Amino acid sequence: MTTPQPSIQGGFLAQPMGIVGIGVFGLYFVVLSIVSAQLLIGLWPGHTDPVALLWGLVTVRANPEADSRLTLVALLSGALGSFVHAATSFGTYLGNRQLIRSWAGWYALRPFIGMALALIFYFLIRAGFISPSANETAISAYGVAAVGGLAGMFSKQATDKLQEVSSNCSSLQRRRTNSAATS
Secondary structure (H helix, E strand, O other), rough: OOOOOOOOOOOOHHHHHHHHHHHHHHHHHHHHHHHHHHHHHOOOOOOOOEEEOOOEEEEEOOOOOOOHHHHHHHHHHHHHHHHHHHHHHHHHHOOOOOEEEHEEEEEHHHHHHHHHHHHHHEEEEEEEEOOOOOOHHHOHHHHHHHHHHHHHOOOOHHHHHHHHHHHHHHHHHHHHHHHHHHH
16 A cells, blocks of 8 residues: 655645745845846946946956847846746735745746746847848847847747747748658
């Protein structure tokens, strides 16, 4: 006879998030938003001064090439976009007294998922719509930031759109292969 396993639904993760968890995630969101915004401003194309983070506690001296700056703009915008989504969700569930521990991982990972999606969308747009040989002046940093931020903010919808694009590319490739085989 097997022993029944405890249900996750009724266990530790189903409990409301305690005051320590709320404080940790609140601090996490505040630091994430400040650092991401300061890095984004400091790494914006044309900005050459060192970036002072957290009111000067940490200084970052980086002067990446123009193309790398646009990639960093996409990444940081994705982090900020997903921060908006996660912090709004956090505040809503906290305010409704429905914030439970099982969502901690979702909140912690959301900015990194947003960054990854923003990077993928940036590469997709850069490869498909903009000539790879285009220089920094031909690419709007504002457009890169907008796409990155939206990809981060709407990560579920962005993932669905990437799946749709991938499916369309695969079916187009199959049609070309079938067309070439019948010719």
